[in-house]
Amino acid sequence: MTITATKTRFCHQTWQLEAQVQRIQHNDEVTYLVVDTTPFHPVSHIWPDHPADQGIVKTSVAIFDVIDCQVGAVELATGELHVGTAIPVKRDAEGWVFVVVHVLPRTEVIKAGDSISLEVDKEYQLSLSRGHSAGHLAFLALNKVLAEGYWRKDADRKDPHGHYDFNSYAQETSFVTPDKCLDSYRLGKTLRKRGLNSADMLSDLKIIEQQVNVLLAEWLKRDGVITMDCHGEHLTDSRYWQCDLGEGKVAMIPCGGTHVGQLSELGSIQVQLMKIDAQIIEMHTAVIR
Template sequence: MVITATKTRFCHQTWQLEAQIQLIQTMGDVTYVITDVTPFHPVSHIWPDHPADKGTLTIKGMKFEVVDCQVGAVELASGKLHVGTAIPVKRDAEGWVFVVVHVVPRTDAITVGDAALLEVDKEYQLSLSRGHSAGHIAYLALNKVLAQNYWRKDADRKDPHGNYDFNSYAQETSFVTQDKCLDTYRLGKTLRKRGLNSADMLSDLKSIEQQVNVLLGDWLKRDAAITIDCHGEHLTDSRYWQCDLGEGEIAVIPCGGTHASHLNDFGSILVTLVEVDAQTVEMHTDVKR
């Protein structure tokens, strides 16, 4: 069978579909299953901020738990599969296709060409989607609040609303969990040189937190959809998160994760800013339904 790049459906509010198995590989106590199309979102091997989906594959009447879901790359000349951090090439490398790897407990009972019913754990995916979208909305709010009083000179990077992009400059890590996003920011010498008054930011952290939460409350009153603009149907094609938060420009953010579909998916979004040390701040973003 000719192996093709996986067609993805995780940005289409699709949680169940039928597909054909293209490749099977067993490693230790697990088996990798690659299908031609999938509703499962894999964890990224480059920026693993969004966890893998959970769910099941049903093949020839047998149901297998998807214990992990990763990005894979297949070298077409050899048919060799590389998974996760073992992928040796960048996306769209000639002679390679990128695939979604469904990891199931070891089995010898399935074969290439079999039909599979793929079913994503919808509620789990939706909880991650809310957490991820909330993280985007929260950092846009933080950027806006900081832009008003905490930059002493113009910053080169601006966010989609035209505010100084503190998030882009300072973010070290971002991790999405169910109805939550945790961002870690570093307030180092380089950021101070770029113009951030980090000492003032730290001393006013609780006030900033309050202003961010007021802004989030205002934004969530809007009747606005969240959409994903997919520039293709494959894993390596660009995808853009979009939402009109009433700031003059529609927020457009490159992002490969799954997301909420409307601002009314959130009862509230609440941010807590935590000073870890003199150079590190955490933003805890929590969603209430």
């Protein structure tokens, strides 16, 4: 059967739906399942900051745990499926479609063309959504605090609120876990040349941490709505996290993850800034509910 790009519903507060099986592929231990539409969020093979959703797949005769969920790409000319880091092309490459690959324990029960039910573990997804939204808020707050005294010259790159985008310049890694986000930043020579007073930042780290937490508490009091602006329904279409935090401009951040729909769902947020060495700091963001 013809394989089409997966339609995704993980940005639509959808945790269960019926779908048609488009492709089944096996290796020695697992089965790869591709359907036309899914509520499951896969882990990105390019920037794996947001973990895969968990949940189950139901057929007419059996129930299977989704043990992983990854991005896949199918070459239309050959029908060959490539999964995760084995994908050899960029998104929207001609002659390829990108799909969500649900990894199941090996089974011969499911066939192409079958109708099945997919159910995401709602509570687990929501815990990741809280962690991811809190991470966005935390870096926006950190950017604003640093912009008020830790840059000695204008930076070319600005964040959605118009502040110097420390997060974009310095972020090395970002990892979301249930109700948490961990960001790692490098304060190297290049960043100092761009104008960051990194020595002052390191010496004032606890003061900055306190100011970030005060700002986050102020933003959360607004109880604003968080929306996902989806520019299409397929996996590779652009998606943008949006929230009005009272900063004059609505924050809009490109993001492929899942998120909460309201600031009140976060309860409170606590940020801890930690110096790892002379060049690396970590920002630990936790949702307190």
